Amino acid sequence: MGTSTVGAAPGYRPSATLPFAAEFRRQAARRRTQLALGFMVLLPLIILIAFQFDAGDDDNGGGEFASLISFATSGGLNFTLFTIFVSASFLLVVVVALFFGDTVASEASWGSLRYLLAVPVPRARLLTVKLLVALAYSGLALLLLAGTALAAGTARYGWSPLRSTVAAELPPGEGLLRLLAVLGYLAIVLLVVAGLAFLLSVSTDAALGAVGGAVLLWILSSILDQITALGALRAFLPTHFSTAWLGLLSTPVQTDDVVRGTIASISYATLFWALAYWRFTRKDVTS
Amino acid sequence: MSGRTAAGTDRTNRTDVRRISANAQGSTRTVCRMRSPLSVPSIRRALPTGRRAVAAAAVVVLLAAAVVWAVLPRGPQVRTEAAILTVRSGPDGQQPVDLDTALYLPEDASAGHRVPAVLLAHGFGGTKESVKADAEEFAGRGYAVLTWTARGFGRSGGEIHLDHPDYEVRDAQRLLDWLAARPEVRTDAAGDPRVGVVGGSYGGGLALLLAAQDRRVDAIVPMITWNDLARSFLPESTGGQPTAGVFKKGWAGLFFGGGGSSGSGPVGLSGVTAAQPQGAPASAGPPSPGPGEGPGTGPGHAPGAAADPSCGRFAADVCAAYLRIATTGRADQAAVDLLRRSSPAGVLDRIAAPTLLVQGEADSLFPLGEADANARGIAAAGTPVRVAWFTGGHDGGEGPQTDSDRVRFLTVQWLDHYVKGEGTAPGNDFTWSRIAGFDALDRGLVATGYRTSDYPGTAGERRTEIAVTGPDQRIANPPNGNPAAISSVPFAGGLSGLLDGVAGDVPGQHARFESAPLTEAVDVVGSPTFPIRAASPTGEAVLFVKLYDVDPNGAATLPNGLIAPVRLTGLPATIAEARPVTVTLPAIVRRFEAGHRLRVVVATSDQAYTTPAEPAVYTVAAGDAPLALPDVPGEPIPTAATVWRWVLVGLLAAIAVGLVVVVAVVRRRHRRHDSSVHPAYADVPLAVRQLRKEYADGFVAVSNVDFEVHPGQVVGLLGPNGAGKTTTLRVLMGLTQPTAGEIYVFGHRLVPGSPVLSRIGALVEGPGFLPHLSGLENLRAYWRATGRPAEDAHFDEALEIAGLGDSVHRRIKTYSHGMKQRLAIAQAMLGLPELLVLDEPTDGLDPPQIAEMRRVLQRYATDGRAVLVSSHLLAEVEQTCTHAVVVNKGRIVASGPVEDIVGESPSVLFEVSDPDAARAVLDGLHGVRVLPESDGQLVVDTNGTARSEVVAELVRAGIGVDRVVPRRRLEDAFLALVGETSRGSGDR
CATH class of the missing domain: 3.40.50.1820 (Alpha/Beta hydrolase fold, catalytic domain)
Incomplete structure (x- = not known):
């Protein structure tokens, strides 16, 4: 491959446009990226401080998983698990929706999208780089949250085995592995939000609309999942298996729902992303 | 044996079945009827755009699936x-x-x-x-x-x-x-x-x-x-x-x-x-x-x-x-x-x-x-x-x-x-x-x-022996069995026994014997056995033996709430003389995890059993043998999960293959894409051929636009609002797909994303910057996105054109409209592209900046470069451009050198003492036409009539003529071309 493409300006190669690092830096400079990542660091610390005020009567009702809360202060691993538990259902959804829903729509609203396309950055490449950067930031957010929680929790509560009523005590080494597995599954489940937000992002110029729309649909799916009358239909809801990661804590590990959840998430994410590419490579950019 | 059939009931039941199936059919029919008003044409009318059609199709499919699922008969009759x-x-x-x-x-x-x-x-x-x-x-x-x-x-x-x-x-x-x-x-x-x-x-x-x-x-x-x-x-x-x-x-x-x-x-x-x-x-x-x-x-x-x-x-x-x-x-x-x-x-x-x-x-x-x-x-x-x-x-x-x-x-x-x-x-x-x-x-x-393979019985196939020890303990039998320990509550539900939610022993009424923490997990399938010794002053004792699973935190679980009641007779009064008796505990299936302890509890009372009413104090001790735990080695039964795992693998493989295929197809199509150079336009920076753009709702923004931009030219694209200028530029930038026609840039056919776009610098529809970056950072970020070498960018020249001074280090958020506009022009000029396309470049600039911009553009269009400027400001085009293309209602109405278009204008501007009277006089003159103009000035199309004659007529009518200025302005030409109506052609 030569230094430049036929007919193009010297030095121009389609595959060299919008390098990953360039897009990563563009996004890194944004206040919302900094705030979102900063909050991932801050949240475990806030929870940690909140536990310091704990009067001890944190018996907030039954449920087999209440143990996650009562065990939260028993060690760094449990603290991390608790932090993930409280943020998985909503906070992480919003953060992922933000990283994916905002990425193309905000460029459109600033008007910078048409200049990127006029560079020209090939549309599929633009989407791919945007997707990878959003993936990187979402992964980073997840890791920052868990990493901070683990560091802060271990510093405060010590390096103890992972405990829960659904399993025997897991030695710290294995506990850490389980924690990583939980994070991995969580990341896969969040791919649904990522796909949805990304699809909305290429369909609208309003970044808020894409982010809000994805979160809204996620909540709608969660509500429908609560309606047991829907029976087998519920298994097709993208959120149906969103809490299956709890099965990774039991002994032996229950992977049935994790596997099915992975299938559902990957299917949805693939579908949404494919639609996003289909739309974006064909649409008229009018903003 | 005689049978007396309740025929009535029988018939009722049969009828019920039939009625249900009739209902099911009925509802199917109802669904069909409900759908029929949505005939295909009406759907098409209701859903003009593709996006809505896709959404509606998805909804229809989901609804249909739900209806089918709800109506489908379950199982055989x-x-x-x-x-x-x-x-x-x-x-x-x-x-x-x-x-x-x-x-x-x-x-x-x-x-x-x-x-x-x-x-x-x-x-x-x-x-x-x-x-x-x-x-x-x-x-x-x-x-x-x-x-x-x-x-x-x-x-x-x-x-x-x-x-x-x-x-x-x-x-x-x-x-x-x-x-x-x-x-x-x-x-x-x-x-x-x-x-x-x-x-x-x-x-x-x-x-x-x-x-x-x-x-x-x-x-x-x-x-x-x-x-x-x-x-x-x-x-x-x-x-x-x-x-x-x-x-x-x-x-x-x-x-x-x-x-x-x-x-x-x-x-x-x-x-x-x-x-x-x-x-x-x-x-x-x-x-x-x-x-x-x-x-x-x-x-x-x-x-x-x-x-x-x-x-x-x-x-x-x-x-x-x-x-x-x-x-x-x-x-x-x-x-x-x-x-x-x-x-x-x-x-x-x-x-x-x-x-x-x-x-x-x-x-x-x-x-x-x-x-x-x-x-x-x-x-x-x-x-x-x-x-x-x-x-x-x-x-x-x-x-x-x-x-x-x-x-x-x-x-x-x-x-x-x-x-x-x-x-x-x-x-x-x-x-x-x-x-x-x-x-x-x-x-x-x-x-x-x-x-x-074989049923081994509750004794299991192999045994694990674990020492469970504790001191001799004295325990009291409560009178009339009250208070009593609770092991299980009949019919309390599935979880009660398992979760040990209710299990509890009464202090003073039970003895405990514990093992050391298990070094490895122990599986139990079958009935454990444990010998105990007991002494009773009455010679008899009713005891309940149970096996707890105690986790490292001390929480004890009684598996399934199962206990072993024993009635011992012939007991000695002192524990020293007591002989061990082996208690067979109920069969359980449980894994005792490593780190857990086994606890054998011997209690005197249990709520579920009748115990001797007389109070007594027994002494109990562990027997002479360890706790024996049977086990059956077995293989896990594969569940549906295995199938799902294969489904997952298949799915991932399918996605990977699909991705490879899509990429390959796209690459192939790309390679086959015509990269040849149209010989006629090889040296023409821009050639637009019969361009047509029709939007999905049927609106024709550009019906037929055809022009060329040659090296050295500064071409003005002129037209009223909505004439199709911006649409043309959008197609030119690869943002929009044309309905018909081609665009050639240096002979390369231009489609969205064509590499030849890299030779065009553009400002279309106003500036577009990342608000959180400074002006300079924006330019650098933009250039990084092109992936071209930094030395090709010519930042200094561009910044000089922008003329922002130190403000270039401030965030875009703080910029005025004019500053953004100048930065956008600078961005368009980054890398000194051979074709510069500027959409309303003077928007927001003050007069000195407009004058400067004019000079910049004229200077730019040298060395084989060309500039295309779209504007509705006629004066600007007239003064800046060498050539002009006038667009109206999506069509070219004139094109060529500005001088040609302006031509020898027949119109004259009169400044008179009494415009109303003058208008009346001029209207009376044959062939002379008064063009609409404000501010007391009269612009007159003399249409061949000599200027001197017109002046003479005015003077004859007693109207003072202050000034007579022949007008040669593009504006008039423009008005003459597009007509006098002030309505934009976008209102067509």
Whole structure:
């Protein structure tokens, strides 16, 4: 491959446009990226401080998983698990929706999208780089949250085995592995939000609309999942298996729902992303 | 035997079935009718855009799927015939009793197509309705299913004899007779129907006893049932006889209450447990008798006022035995004999029907040991026996889904082979399951299934011995057994025993013996044994031995709430003289995790049992041997999860392959893409050919635009708002697909994303910057996005053109409109592109900047470069551009050098003293036309008339003429070209 493409300006190669690092830096400079990542660091610390005020009567009702809360202060691993538990259902959804829903729509609203396309950055490449950067930031957010929680929790509560009523005590080494597995599954489940937000992002110029729309649909799916009358239909809801990661804590590990959840998430994410590419490579950019 | 068919009920049921199916058809039709108004054209009209069409299509597909799912008939149709049959039984076989029966027939069963039968018995306290769901399922699988309400329950007459061979069992024999007479039922010989007997608990006991008594039974599936009713209610875990047993008063009371005083009984007792192992809902049917049909008032056989309130519908001898036992807490031999009469224990050797024994692990009424005894007894006679344990039972309900699925599968497989004669012979392998944890999704329990080739019994295949130690301890027997320890609460629900939510020992009333923390996990499948020693001042002691799982935090769990009651006699007064006795604990399936301790507790009281009323203090000590824990090595039963795993692998592979294919196709298409240079335009920076852009809603923004931009030219694209300028530029930048026509840039055909776009610098539709970056950072970020070398960018020149000074380091957010505009022009000039396309470049600039911009653009269009400027500011184009293209209503109305377009304008500007009067005068002149103009000026199209003549006319009319200026402005040309209307062509 030569230094430049036929007919193009010297030095121009389609595959060299919008390098990953360039897009990563563009996004890194944004206040919302900094705030979102900063909050991932801050949240475990806030929870940690909140536990310091704990009067001890944190018996907030039954449920087999209440143990996650009562065990939260028993060690760094449990603290991390608790932090993930409280943020998985909503906070992480919003953060992922933000990283994916905002990425193309905000460029459109600033008007910078048409200049990127006029560079020209090939549309599929633009989407791919945007997707990878959003993936990187979402992964980073997840890791920052868990990493901070683990560091802060271990510093405060010590390096103890992972405990829960659904399993025997897991030695710290294995506990850490389980924690990583939980994070991995969580990341896969969040791919649904990522796909949805990304699809909305290429369909609208309003970044808020894409982010809000994805979160809204996620909540709608969660509500429908609560309606047991829907029976087998519920298994097709993208959120149906969103809490299956709890099965990774039991002994032996229950992977049935994790596997099915992975299938559902990957299917949805693939579908949404494919639609996003289909739309974006064909649409008229009018903003 | 005489049959009295309740024809009315029968007919009603049939009609019901038909009405339901008619409804289903009706609703299908309704759906069709509802859809019809949405004809295809109307849909098209309602959904003008593709996006809406896609969304609507998705919604329609989802709705259709939901409707199909809701309307689709579930399973095959089943006929039901309800009837009250009067059968003759009793010791002499002549006492009539009315039985409330229901026969479920597969739709295709007939005299020509005979089907095998299943006799489905309900549990204690239930009725035929309790097993309705199971009956329908078996019928759906091609069996004629006969259910009936056992005597003493519901609408059936008679009294409860506890599966007495002369009563309940003989009733069932008469039902076999009746089945054999049905034309739809397959028979082995005259009067011998091909039949399997299925039942849980009370029904399971009946299945065993019927198979022992009647050779016509071809297979049985007794579930959660007893071997020895006396031992079940009066257990003794050191091997003692029921006469020495400890009375299980909790369960006995429930049992007696269930069949006794309240005719309907707790629906639960076995309505729940008997039916549930097969997955039926707990509330299968209404409790039998309605108001006014109290106990003992069943139709046809009315004891009437004779009903004894203390016995309810129990037979007198059963009732008397219960009252004796419950009063004293001890059973005499007569009572034990009565219970043994109702037990399969003594008749197992007579069972020839292949037997599938299903027993629950969470069952403090009929523990696993009962099925073990049945299995041994039946197998000893050479009859095929298969044993399965599941995690439910009388305490645990039907257990998790995997368990009910397994039990259902085993049952169907057993019946299909031994009754229907289909399928391969089921093996005799032993399956069991262990609670693995909670289902993360619906918070239910999850069980892991295991299997091994042979049934090893509750003693297991191998043993682990663990030392459990503790000091000698003195424990008190509370008077009248109060307060009492709680181990299990009958029917408290599946979780109570397992979660240990209620288990508790009373301080001072129990002794503890503990092991060291386990170094590795220990699996237990079977009955642990542990020797204890005890001393009592009375020489006797009733003790309860239980095995706890204690986690490292000290939380103790009593597996399934199971305990071993023992009654020790002949005890010495001091512990030193006591001899060890081995206690066989109830069989459990559990994994004791590493780090956990095993704790054996010996307690003096338990709420579920009757204990000696006299207070006493015993001394207990651990025996001479360790705790022995049996285990059965088994392989996990693969579940549906395995399939899903393969699905996942397949999915990932499909996605990977799909991705590769898509990329390959795109690459190929890209390579095939025409990269040749159109020879005619090789040196032309821009050639637009017959461009047409029609939007999806039918609006034609550009109908035919055709122009060229040559090197050195500054071309002005001129037109009113909405003329199609911006659309043309959008197509030019690859933002929009044209409907027709081509654009060539240096001879390369331009499509969205064409590499040749890199030779164009553009400002289209205003600046677009990242607001959080400074001006300079924005330019650098933009250039990084091009991927071209930084030295090609010529930042300095660009910044100089922008002329922002130090403001270039401020964030874009703080910029004024003009500053952004200048930065945008600078961005367009980055890399000094050969074609510069600027859309309204002077928007927001002040006059000195406009003048500067003019010079910049003129200077830029040298060295073979060209500039295309779109504007609606005519003066700007006139002064900046060498050439102009005038667009109106999506068409080119003029193009060429600016001078040519302006031409020798015939219009003249007059400044006069009285414009109104002058207008009147001029209007009177032939051929002269006054163009609309404001500010008291008159612009006149003299149309050939000499200027001097016009002035003379005005002066003649007494109007002072201050100035006469010939106008040569593009504006006039423009107005002449596009017409005088002020309405934009966008309003077309």
